[in-house]
Amino acid sequence: MKYAAPTTVDEARSLLADNPGSRVFAGATDLIPQMRSGRPEPAVLVDLKRIDQLMAVSHGEGKWTIGAATPTADLTRNGAFSGMFPGISEGAGLIGSDQIQNRSSLGGNLCNGSPAADSVPALIAADARAVIASSDGTRTVAVAEVVTGPGQTSLADDEFIVEFEIDDAPANTGDAYLRMIPRTEMDIAVVGAAVRLTMDGDTVTDASVVLGAVAPTAVRVPDAEAALVGSRLDDDTLAAVSAAASAACNPIDDKRGTIEYRTQVAGVLAKRAAVIAADRAQNGA
Amino acid sequence: MSLGKEMSLKKMSRTHVNCTINGDEVDFLTTDATSLLDALRDEVGLTGAKEGCGTGDCGACSVLVDGRIQCSCLIFAPEAEGRHITTVEGMADGEHLHPLQQTFLEGAALQCGICTPGFLLAAKALLDENPAPTETEIRYGLAGNLCRCTGYDKIIRAVQEAAVQLKGA
Ligand SMILES: Cc1cc2nc3c(=O)[nH]c(=O)nc-3n(C[C@H](O)[C@H](O)[C@H](O)COP(=O)(O)OP(=O)(O)OC[C@H]3O[C@@H](n4cnc5c(N)ncnc54)[C@H](O)[C@@H]3O)c2cc1C
Ligand code: FES
Ligand code: FES
Numbered sequence: 001m002k003y004a005a006p007t008t009v010d011e012a013r014s015l016l017a018d019n020p021g022s023r024v025f026a027g028a029t030d031l032i033p034q035m036r037s038g039r040p041e042p043a044v045l046v047d048l049k050r051i052d053q054l055m056a057v058s059h060g061e062g063k064w065t066i067g068a069a070t071p072t073a074d075l076t077r078n079g080a081f082s083g084m085f086p087g088i089s090e091g092a093g094l095i096g097s098d099q100i101q102n103r104s105s106l107g108g109n110l111c112n113g114s115p116a117a118d119s120v121p122a123l124i125a126a127d128a129r130a131v132i133a134s135s136d137g138t139r140t141v142a143v144a145e146v147v148t149g150p151g152q153t154s155l156a157d158d159e160f161i162v163e164f165e166i167d168d169a170p171a172n173t174g175d176a177y178l179r180m181i182p183r184t185e186m187d188i189a190v191v192g193a194a195v196r197l198t199m200d201g202d203t204v205t206d207a208s209v210v211l212g213a214v215a216p217t218a219v220r221v222p223d224a225e226a227a228l229v230g231s232r233l234d235d236d237t238l239a240a241v242s243a244a245a246s247a248a249c250n251p252i253d254d255k256r257g258t259i260e261y262r263t264q265v266a267g268v269l270a271k272r273a274a275v276i277a278a279d280r281a282q283n284g285a
Numbered sequence: 286m287s288l289g290k291e292m293s294l295k296k297m298s299r300t301h302v303n304c305t306i307n308g309d310e311v312d313f314l315t316t317d318a319t320s321l322l323d324a325l326r327d328e329v330g331l332t333g334a335k336e337g338c339g340t341g342d343c344g345a346c347s348v349l350v351d352g353r354i355q356c357s358c359l360i361f362a363p364e365a366e367g368r369h370i371t372t373v374e375g376m377a378d379g380e381h382l383h384p385l386q387q388t389f390l391e392g393a394a395l396q397c398g399i400c401t402p403g404f405l406l407a408a409k410a411l412l413d414e415n416p417a418p419t420e421t422e423i424r425y426g427l428a429g430n431l432c433r434c435t436g437y438d439k440i441i442r443a444v445q446e447a448a449v450q451l452k453g454a
Contacts, residue, residue, distance in 0.1 A: 003300065003317035003363040032320070032359045033340040041318065047364060073353075097429020098407065099344055102353040103360075 027103030068107030087175030174280025307375025
């Protein structure tokens with residue numbers, strides 16, 4: 001296995017094109033444990049962290065641009081970003097310890113393809129886009145379209161994510177992410193729920209509800225979104241959100257949670273995240 | 286294959302890494318698949334960083350890379366090129382222990398000591414960024430470090446005491 005550290009997107013592109021079987025990485029916090037547990041070593045390991053564009057967080061022209069290899073600590077410590085997207089910041093901030101946060105990236109969290117990836121539901125709820133470099137140019141796709149199943153993505157072997165784009169949140173918009181784990185820190189989500197709401201006074205005018213860890217990929221819950229839009233978040237609405245979230249679950253049964261448990265908790269978290277998102281939409285983060 | 290030949294093949298595929306460790310310029314040879322932890326211990330001869338798990342869970346291998354706490358078991362050795370690395374060996378100032386080292390000793394915040402280098406560096410990173418952390422902030426800040434012997438209360442108290450001393454200094 002060879003290690004390579006390109007300093008430009010073009011250099012990384014040619015490395016991938018010239019060396020089939022190579023693999024990009026950022027923090028290696030998923031990659032190294034997987035290699036240790038017997039995953040085959042790639043021919044060439046392409047370290048993305050020396051490419052400045054992939055290590056930057058910036059704001060301009062009505063959107064945020066987040067380099068795909070940027071340590072999540074840099075995002076969660078960015079006050080302006082966390083103020084506009086507290087839910088994305090909450091999700092990214094739950095990834096592991098400080099040691100992990102100084103390495104873990106949004107690109108790795110997404111492309112590792114874990115259904116439990118904590119930053120993903122809130123990114124999807126914010127309609128975030130991934131800018132992907134391939135051998136013959138770049139293409140931009142919705143984050144929701146990147147992961148196709150556990151450990152599977154829609155990226156070709158020679159493609160990688162350069163950066164994420166997130167449009168500024170409209171006025172009176174708030175988001176929130178909640179996860180359930182058996183401990184208080186350092187564990188993998190049993191259920192994750194992201195909700196983003198835009199309000200006009202007491203009335204919800206726009207809603208996104210996305211669940212993690214309850215299906216092969218993060219899932220949107222259109223029935224919960226439909227129940228929210230036009231409502232004032234009364235008890236009947238919240239009950240409908242819960243029921244829709246539980247109905248959207250297609251979880252695994254494992255030592256962290258049974259199917260019944262995950263399904264019920266998804267309903268509870270979706271409802272609670274909606275209440276927090278509404279409060280943030282009305283009163284700020 | 287004779288051992289000699291194997292060795293020379295190994296040598297051929299080795300990478301030369303230049304970096305700064307505890308303030309000194311260091312260069313070492315490594316294979317690309319070697320972790321920074323193994324390179325520090327086996328090539329550089331700094332055995333302060335320990336391997337507890339090799340998967341990012343225990344924090345015994347923690348080092349500072351450009352001032353930020355990271356698990357050296359989750360870093361490929363060639364990534365260190367040009368970086369500034371601090372290991373526990375770099376915490377004392379000559380004969381003078383760092384206040385954290387002193388309060389860990391005085392407060393008996395260690396037993397077997399395997400976790401201690403990682404705790405010391407994680408606590409240093411925490412206090413460098415937040416000189417007056419609350420107990421909760423310390424507990425979360427050290428959540429990436431596991432100790433199987435001491436119990437965490439003595440460790441937390443040692444960090445609190447060092448924070449007070451550092452502020453007075
Ligand atoms: C102790 C510990 C605790 C953890 N806790 C959590 C947790 O609570 N929640 C959670 O969600 N995760 C957790 N993780 C998993 C991991 O830290 C995250 O998924 C992290 O965001 C991965 O980012 P990375 O940069 O380290 O990825 P890497 O390991 O560098 O890469 C992961 C995968 O993505 C691919 N990849 C990376 N960057 C790109 C890119 N730009 N374009 C295309 N493909 C790319 C790589 O080829 C690889 O397949 C934990 C890991 C550890 C070791
Ligand atoms: S040895 Fe690196 S975290 Fe345990
Ligand atoms: S003192 Fe033994 S593991 Fe902490």
